[in-house]
Amino acid sequence: MTNHYSRMVYASKATFKPFKAGDSIDKDVKDILTTARRENKKNNLVGALYYGNGCFFQCLEGNQQDIDQLYAKLEKDPRHHELKVLSLEPVEQRSFSSWEMKYATIDREVRAFLRTHQMGKFNPYRFSPEMTAELVGLLQQADENAGEFHEPTARQPENRGVSMTVFWLTNIISIIATAIITLWLVQA
Ligand SMILES: Cc1cc2nc3c(=O)[nH]c(=O)nc-3n(C[C@H](O)[C@H](O)[C@H](O)COP(=O)(O)O)c2cc1C
Known part of the structure; x- marks a missing residue:
């Protein structure tokens, strides 16, 4: 049927x-x-x-x-x-x-x-x-x-969380990179 x-x-x-x-x-x-x-x-x-x-x-x-x-x-x-x-x-x-x-x-x-x-x-x-x-x-x-x-914008905090993580990760990586380069220059 x-x-x-x-x-x-x-x-x-x-x-x-x-x-x-x-x-x-x-x-x-x-x-x-x-x-x-x-x-x-x-x-x-x-x-x-x-x-x-x-x-x-x-x-x-x-x-x-x-x-x-x-x-x-x-x-x-x-x-x-x-x-x-x-x-x-x-x-x-x-x-x-x-x-x-x-x-x-x-x-x-x-x-x-x-x-x-x-x-x-x-x-x-x-x-x-x-x-x-x-x-x-x-x-x-x-x-x-x-x-x-x-509201459709309710997902914003989650997105902001992701971009803050990317921001801090980028910062930490550049600090470490700067430190390594400085140490290398000092030793050279
Ligand atoms: C605009 C409007 C839309 C409604 N749409 C539904 C609906 O899709 N399904 C539903 O069960 N009740 C809907 N209701 C609520 C019903 O009128 C009713 O309150 C509900 O089915 C519970 O009924 P009962 O307590 O006699 O079982 C709607 C009420 C209004 C004012």
């Missing part, structure tokens, strides 16, 4: 106020992702979430029955409202297979996408089916690091 998957995309409006503390991710969104990742793993669902301008744009892939069950829960979740299904289609394969729920921090790409479509603010309720498909494509392409909670 072939395995049939569906892909559902919906939009909704967050009911909580955006909270921006530095560069970190919104606490409410973080909680949603933690639950989504835990539950989707159990329910064999995968997908991606984008959050911008107080709106969610979520793509869910899995068996239709599992998607329906989750959608029933989503409709009752007080953290968002005005859910609107933007697309529902059968797919051969799940494109987010390594993500229980990928969080796409693709604000720059979305801004360019909105410009192309002459849309001022991120408003998925006004997306055409083509725009919905295009944004799903952007979510699929999004950098893998974007799915983590931390």
